[in-house]
Amino acid sequence: MIELKTPSEVAAMKTAGRFVGSILQELKETTKVGTNLLEIDDLVRRRIEGRKGAESCYVNYAPDFGTGPFKHYICTSVNDAVLHGVPYDYNLKDGDLVSLDLAVSVDGWCGDSAVSFVVGGDPDPSDLALIACTEEALAAGIAAAQSGNRLGDISAAVGDVAHEHGYTVNMEFGGHGIGHVMHGDPFVPNDGKAHHGYKLRPGLTIAIEPWFMKTTDEIYQDAKDGWTLRSVDGSTGAHSEHTIAITENGPEILTLRK
Template sequence: MAIDIKTPEEIEAMRVACRLASEVLDYITPFVQPGVTTAELDRLCHRYIEEVQQAVAAPLNYPPGSPNPFPNAICTSVNHVVCHGIPNEKPLKEGDIVNLDITVQKDGWYGDTSRMFVVGNKPSILARRLVQVTYECLWLGIAAVRPGARLGDIGAAIERHAHHHGYSVVREYCGHGIGRRFHEEPQVLHYGKPGTGIELVPGMTFTIEPMINAGKAPTSVLADGWTVVTKDRSLSAQWEHTVLVTETGVEVLTTSVGCPKPPEIVRDRFGDGFIG
């Protein structure tokens, strides 16, 4: 399938959907506390998307027609869950780490983003460090985006930083093109070699969403057919943004008032902003 290059009008529609996705994370942040269940976080996000944003929670019943569609409005991945965690009634505990993955569909366009949350005020040094390094991996991948660069440059930047800190990169799951469809071409691997892969051109929109493990890289899928966990049950972290290749570099589309700023490691390029 060919890569869909977005027009200026289409990019503007995507900015709206992407901003809404980020605003869901702004809204839910105060609720991520010890004792709350991921099922309650799901209910709150679903209500906000439908009633406040007048939009659609894209993960719910995705993919259409599947014998085992995703059963909830958001993905909630706790501790050793890598991605696609199904919300449940188990309360979050002090020191847990959880990824909330939000995809909003608005007027036919999709915006996809996720953030890590440390539950409570006493995270382990390992958990805090993993979350921070994974955030840096995301932004080093974003910093590699510019016209003429290659998809392999993104993956190489992420892999290099993760390995430098002794972490592993999940290889079975990757970023993806996005627009009028939840998942489009190209696939965006979080590992690779510089100068390889598809050339980036203005108008491309895709997600970068590295999944970084504190232990080994292999994963497995639970019996529910969705929840992906680390095989060695080590902690895993993930951050995600939807980005646009511009004429001069990259624009992060999934931004909002409460969106975390770029980390120090890329501050010389991005400052406190999101356009390079």
């Protein structure tokens, strides 16, 4: 069921969103060559435990698309991993493309956001282009999230950017409604038909999350951890995400970073 939030509820979600954004900003600034993925997970744990009213949306989360409950505080996807990456004992190497996806509840309201970047001083230009495409697609999707538009306008805007840059789009996972729960209605695909679907109304809160892979749109689930989604051809993936609110004055980003 799609739920619309009151202005005070949107303000409460902004508190959660800014907390998520602050953690991701800290991680982007401090993650470097040699950083261990478990160190990233531990930092997030400490930030959540140090914030009154904050709870992880991931620990013990057990949806039907994973294998058993998730045991960590953040998703860390590296190179050919693009979604749901499980932190493990791995020290990042020069040129690794890292996607960090974080969702936290503060006082019962959720914020969800993701960022991708390359560590080290020798990035592959094609990786930077892929990341930039997800960021451009996210901005286009947010710009289309106007009251009176349709859900398909957001999806079409995201997909159009991907196609313009030569990437194909996987439709299995995408954006979603968010509020008291991390994943709710409506589903927000990363491609679609403009002027179709649910009519956007003030108070609707959704996460928009373009994720693309360099040379494929097909993924498989890593059997070792039962969660991490990887490209079938080994090409890198990137992921950008913000939680937003539809308002009468246009879309408002609730998970802003610096």
